[in-house]
Amino acid sequence: MDEPASARAKLNEFLVVNQNIEPCLASGRGAEVRDEQGRAYIDLEAGPGVASVGHCHPKVVQAIKDQADRLLQVPGRYHSVRTMSLAQRISDLAGGRLRRTFFANSGAESADGAIKCSLKHAANSGKKGFGIIALEHGFHGRLSLPLALTGIAKQKRGMGPYGTFPGVVHAPAPYCYRCPLKLDPGKCGTACADVVEDMLQTRVPGEAAVMIAEPILGVGGVIVPPDDYWPKVQAICKRHRITLVMDEVFAGFGRTGYDFAHQHYGLEPDIVTFAKAIGGGVPLGGFIGTEELGTAFEPGDHFTTYGAKNQIGIAAGHAVLDILRDEALKDRAREQGAVFLEGLRSLQKRFPVVGDVRGRGLMIGFELVRDPGRTPAPDLAKALEREVLKRGALISTTGAYGNVLRITPPLVIESGQVERAIRIIGDALAAVNV
Numbered sequence: 383m384d385e386p387a388s389a390r391a392k393l394n395e396f397l398v399v400n401q402n403i404e405p406c407l408a409s410g411r412g413a414e415v416r417d418e419q420g421r422a423y424i425d426l427e428a429g430p431g432v433a434s435v436g437h438c439h440p441k442v443v444q445a446i447k448d449q450a451d452r453l454l455q456v457p458g459r460y461h462s463v464r465t466m467s468l469a470q471r472i473s474d475l476a477g478g479r480l481r482r483t484f485f486a487n488s489g490a491e492s493a494d495g496a497i498k499c500s501l502k503h504a505a506n507s508g509k510k511g512f513g514i515i516a517l518e519h520g521f522h523g524r525l526s527l528p529l530a531l532t533g534i535a536k537q538k539r540g541m542g543p544y545g546t547f548p549g550v551v552h553a554p555a556p557y558c559y560r561c562p563l564k565l566d567p568g569k570c571g572t573a574c575a576d577v578v579e580d581m582l583q584t585r586v587p588g589e590a591a592v593m594i595a596e597p598i599l600g601v602g603g604v605i606v607p608p609d610d611y612w613p614k615v616q617a618i619c620k621r622h623r624i625t626l627v628m629d630e631v632f633a634g635f636g637r638t639g640y641d642f643a644h645q646h647y648g649l650e651p652d653i654v655t656f657a658k659a660i661g662g663g664v665p666l667g668g669f670i671g672t673e674e675l676g677t678a679f680e681p682g683d684h685f686t687t688y689g690a691k692n693q694i695g696i697a698a699g700h701a702v703l704d705i706l707r708d709e710a711l712k713d714r715a716r717e718q719g720a721v722f723l724e725g726l727r728s729l730q731k732r733f734p735v736v737g738d739v740r741g742r743g744l745m746i747g748f749e750l751v752r753d754p755g756r757t758p759a760p761d762l763a764k765a766l767e768r769e770v771l772k773r774g775a776l777i778s779t780t781g782a783y784g785n786v787l788r789i790t791p792p793l794v795i796e797s798g799q800v801e802r803a804i805r806i807i808g809d810a811l812a813a814v815n816v
């Protein structure tokens with residue numbers, strides 16, 4: 383539908399929440415999308431984090447078509463071998479003790495289900511409390527409980543008690559560039575991890591049942607915890623029998639150069655949540671837990687109509703796992719991510735407004751700041767987003783202060799596209815940094 387801009391603006395009035403309406407995207411292949419007028423953009427967002435295997439990967443498209451000819455939905459009380467074998471494949475990929483999967487439709491549902499399961503497990507095992515620990519700057523979705531877990535205040539503004547939940551407390555984020563404890567990174571002994579232990583005495587009502595966090599915080603501004611942060615926190619969780627849930631909705635399935643980002647830290651979480659990339663563009667999410675967690679629910683405790691039953695998502699999930707393996711995409715994420723980081727670090731030398739560049743694999747962010755004091759510059763970030771768009775790439779601002787530019791392209795992005803994207807960002811920086 384190639385409508386003129388004014389007609390597109392009118393159509394937008396039929397939607398509840400107005401998004402960016404220009405460009406209106408009409409097609410995509412690999413790391414490139416095209417708008418209604420046929421103009422091409424390098425996609426540096428991927429959805430965010432959805433199109434890891436690229437837009438309309440032929441194998442995903444074929445799998446969906448084949449499945450559509452056979453069966454769309456398994457009726458509620460029945461099973462499908464395809465669903466169970468996808469669960470088995472996710473368990474093989476996650477490794478360690480992670481064994482039983484619950485399938486959902488989205489990231490928010492995955493976080494919600496993981497917490498529900500952890501609380502049921504806490505009750506089964508005689509815990510005297512249902513405290514939930516999350517992280518400041520963390521993000522877990524926009525439904526009520528996931529929003530309560532989210533540690534970014536602006537996401538909750540103007541909604542009264544929606545986005546609050548009894549027993550949720552937030553620990554300081556391991557955000558070294560803006561240390562919440564005002565300590566010197568490298569000389570701090572990762573004190574922010576110790577705070578989790580202190581909070582058990584001071585802030586958690588009763589006993590803590592579960593801690594949920596992203597191994598690398600995406601929406602919060604691509605915050606990469608230092609290497610010893612997660613091992614320290616995991617030890618605290620083990621000591622206090624707190625279920626550790628790693629939210630891998632954004633970082634999972636090769637994006638950071640590992641199958642799951644918690645593997646960077648050598649962790650053994652009790653539950654891992656996932657969504658986005660696994661569906662290859664079709665809604666699919668879920669969580670995988672240890673045998674103990676995965677058997678906490680009684681039959682009927684937890685269910686959703688589509689998750690495990692919608693065979694289009696399940697078929698897409700199988701195709702995505704094939705592609706991740708066959709095209710060695712986690713290795714590509716590592717290689718292309720290194721090129722991206724190097725390119726951005728050389729831009730940082732030219733443009734003092736680039737305050738910090740960080741990331742792992744193809745989960746990258748850079749902060750725009752004004753000196754002195756690393757003052758966040760969200761206005762410049764928005765301007766940069768627009769300038770990048772004008773030059774033919776999609777990029778988005780994120781973080782609690784709105785000053786982080788996030789780069790999470792399809793993992794199939796080609797070297798030439800990475801080089802072009804870095805050039806575009808450089809030209810855009812020159813345009814805004816007057």
Ligand SMILES: Cc1ncc(COP(=O)(O)O)c(C=O)c1O
Nearest residue numbers: 488489490521522523629631632
């Ligand atoms: C880490 C994380 N968890 C959960 C979500 C929510 O996912 P969804 O939008 O599919 O509900 C997101 C979305 O960006 C996310 O990044």
